[in-house]
Amino acid sequence: MVLLQSGDGVVEVSRSEARSAIVLVCEHASHQIPDAFKDLGITPAARLSHAAWDPGAMAVAQRMSQDLDAVLVSSTVSRLVYDCNRPPSAPDAMPARSEAYEIPGNADLTEEDKNARVARYYKPFEQTLASQIASRTDPVIVTVHSFAPVYNGEARDVEIGILHDNDSLLADAVLRVADGHDVRRNSPYGPEHGVTHTLKEHAIKHGHLNVMIEVRNDLIADEAGQIAMANTLAGWIRQALQALGREVCKA
Secondary structure: OOEEEEOOOOEEEEOOOOOEOEEEEEOOOOOOOOHHHHHHHOOHHHHHOOOOOOOOHHHHHHHHHHHHOOEEEEEOOOOOOOOOOOOOOOHHHOOOEEOOEEOHHHOOOOHHHHHHHHHHHHHHHHHHHHHHHHOOOOOEEEEEEEEOOEEOOEEOOOOEEEEOOOOOHHHHHHHHHOOOOOEEEOOOOOHHHOOOHHHHHHOHHHOOEEEEEEEEHHHHOOHHHHHHHHHHHHHHHHHHHHHOOOOOEOO
């Protein structure tokens, strides 16, 4: 595996040499907060919670990358510093509150503060992802996320969400082959929640096949669960692309 770090280490590229047309993306891969931000004033529990990252998502994405021979682009910093699946104009790109947690270090940010974070964290991620996509013929963009089993006190029964914006071609194909789990379209989030930024900016705008996958994080809390889920999701992606007349690997 070839692993590269771009933008002074704020974005990581794994398996850049991969032969597949698939580009995997994990925007919420890390809960790391640079020392300069002093943990944004949050507690250790908050830093490890879903508010700060998508637990298990990166491990699943890494195994999918191996299975599908696909490049993987991931952020190396917490989404509380900057959420790379949000445009700079989005209020939750640098949230002052996330789920049940107040984020003191994001309160009262000036425009200068926000612009500095955009330049330091979002732009390198955006540029690196765009470059990886541009280097492939007929690229397919698949983003990998996880969600909490309980949100605002309400349990979520859905196990896997297959999300899309106004281009549902690949999502439809995945939904046709998905089985063995409680799988739902645009659940527990959908485009109305602002979660499809990467798809819109890097795939739909350019006519590339795309889908966003959300996995309930209790299903991928350990290595066994991560391996099983990665195998399942990679199988669905492979079957869906084959049904659409696309090869998984292209030289």
